[in-house]
Amino acid sequence: MVDPNIEALFRPKSVAVIGASEKPGKIGYAIMKNLVEYGYEGKIYPVNIKGVEIRIGNRVFKSYRSILDVPDEVDMAVIVVPAKFVPQVVEEAGKKGVKVLPIISSGFGELGPEGKKVEEELVKTAHKYGMRILGPNIFGVVYTPEKLNATFGPTDVLPGPLALISQSGALGIALMGWTILEKVGLSAVVSVGNKSDIDDADLLEFFREDDNTKAILIYMEGVKDGRRFMEVAKNVSKIKPIVVIKAGRSERGAKAAASHTGSLAGSDKIYDAAFKQAGIIRAYTIEEAFDYARALSNLPEPAGENLVIITNGGGIGVMATDAAEESGLHLYDNLEDLKAFSKYMPPFGSYKNPIDLTGMAGAESYEGAIREALRNPNIHSVAVLYCQTAVLDPRDLAEIVIREYNEAGRNKPMVVAIVGGIEAKHAIDRLNEEGIPAYPEPDRAIKSLAALYRWSRWKAKQRGE
Template sequence: MSLEALFNPKSIAVIGASSKPGKIGYAIMKNLIEYGYEGKIYPVNIKGGEMEISGRKFKVYKSILEVPDEVDMAVIVVPAKFVPQVLEECGQKGVKVVPIISSGFGELGEEGKKVERQLVETARKYGMRILGPNIFGVVYTPAKLNATFGPTDVLPGPLALISQSGALGIALMGWTILEKIGLSAVVSVGNKADIDDADLLEFFKDDDNTKAILIYMEGVKDGRRFMEVAKEVSKKKPIIVIKAGRSERGAKAAASHTGSLAGSDTIYTAAFKQSGVLRALTIGEAFDWARALSNLPEPQGDNVVIITNGGGIGVMATDAAEEEGLHLYDDLEQLKIFANHMPPFGSYKNPVDLTGMADGKSYEGAIRDALAHPEMHAIAILYCQTAVLDPRELAEIIIREYNESGRKKPLVVAIVGGIEAKEAIDMLNENGIPAYPEPERAIKALSALYKWSKWKKKHENQ
């Protein structure tokens, strides 16, 4: 069954809606309204009556069966013991998909797992899908849908985020806002009683609003299916996974957290490699890669050029490139074009050192030449903040030149400095140009793009 109703529902019921701030049923109503959802919203609460939230008045229905219209999605926020009954009513009503926020199921052990299985049986009987239980909800920015109790101001963009952990998922939503990372979707999967990572990958594979997928995972229920689907999706779009539970104790903690079978870590590593999944070890690394993979075109060749104003960061970037197996372009005859943009004591050997005297004009000329040169396939622009050039001015130059070039090549940026450097990095990221505060992070993100692109080219026709 398609997951269309999960991401583009025409109408939503919130069962357990509340007008009391601090309650989850209130937060979900508030987020739906304030994020701009344009479909119909029906609050359901056993008490009935009326409620006002964010300046909008609603009639409250005592049961979903009382709602006069069709309901595509029902978000359940009632205590665990009432969920089976409420789900049965959703089935009778013809609801298509049900995110169950409530916890107190499979994560508690065998008894809870049994109830979970019964919920899935009910859903199957009516042709419904369940997301969760034990989740914080779902966001889909193209539909202005924020049915979560997380932050309201999620930035729209091309990255889909799937999280098995609720608290971490909410924290990551907040983090993406701070770091100017745009999201197409956020999906909390919790116990994965029904809808799992593989189902979501299948949806995002054909979703035009999603360019890359990032998953925080503690375990999978059906490993073989996940790997088969991941392999198909990786041929079209990159998948990054943060797989927790690498250590023995971590695996045990994952089992008690979402009732997950974590399994042997070496098996996961091998399986990810086979299916083209990029495995990140930290949150920072995962998002660094995701920035590049969701915004940049694939490289059309192996030649990387580093342009810098500081010998030190140039060397650090070169070390990182070597460790990552990236090929630095070394045709000196061709690299000579950069001599036009530097003083006589600069170096046009790659890394191209424009020297600390580099101003806006030097960078502009060097960037333009690199973007136009047919044998320079990927570019890393590095900048150490000096009094000669305001980092924000450099950011404007990069944005303009990259846009005018048609964004045909991957380009990453690292700017090292103070508050102005941070502002410049934010400007670049808001414009879909991956920018970082350290040269190594920029190079490793570029390397992740190369790794996926090479895997894809190798497996495309298999």
């Protein structure tokens, strides 16, 4: 059962911004602007002690001097006032009957024991009134199905099936921008900051039940309650994949994490072992994390181990084969079955897996080979590789892949790698917008497919298969 207060974090009927500002460049203005421009359809109540008017585009908002002056109910109140005023604001929000408080303000647990004490008092006050706190020291929350962007990050987040949780504010904002550039669709973005109250485990419980979320990506520096996190993560992993970038792996990095969000990083070996037990896919770089998440949030699980690689270049075929072997993927090697691919290549092509259609491969060759791979029940996953040549525009290949994959019912995992120039980049973007994981390098495509296999095998092990 999901906590109704955490439900209110993602589906609030009304939002107050306490510390809203009429001045562009201020965080209290940016949050108001994002709420309006991203299309939030609930009620928005700016709270500003001076009672100023706030103009966003052609909308003018009257602000209230206190949240207690707002005439209607308020589900969520985003707090953007200086740290010294936060305790009073939390008390007033409690009296108002607010359900959840994302606290943007910093200057608490990350400063040391004194700030930690104040943070604990805030939580005590919130709980007295039955409220929950997100943060403090955060950049806000996004939930795309409700057109909610209560952050001071980018406005134009792309909707999609991946939920992103970040313990770092600046990095989280940067990752939001990166997802827009790389065509990664998000269901949610949550900044957790100091995790004084709502933590990763609470959010995982929400996303487990959320039909709009297919996979979860966490940037983590440490956890407050390790045992609960692992129990919840293991439970969620049986249904939805979780990818974690765990920072603070080195002793020096762990100390930096502690001063950054007041986080206890702990031994990296313990985290590593615990992640494996809980079915969490660990990534070591941002690129790797999003590569994995792209595949895990968009692709169906494989029905078996047989992978077929289709390529027009021996070099990228060899690179993909190396990556497959290193990642524990099985290249299908039944030549009787694979012989069917010979009709899509010249006599000097090779239907031994990887299937080399040769540099002469045009639209018809790729179309036939992809269709063959998708309809053969003995082939369980497909990697389509392409080195840009004058024979076939990569953008035309992208359209072929999209059409064939949709017509086949998207019932097998398929990844694509296109190596080339600006047309290749446009083709990759087009595929990713359509939810078909595409990459600029063959090994990234294969390793992402391997992440899906790792999660699927872990699930089978849990079921005792």
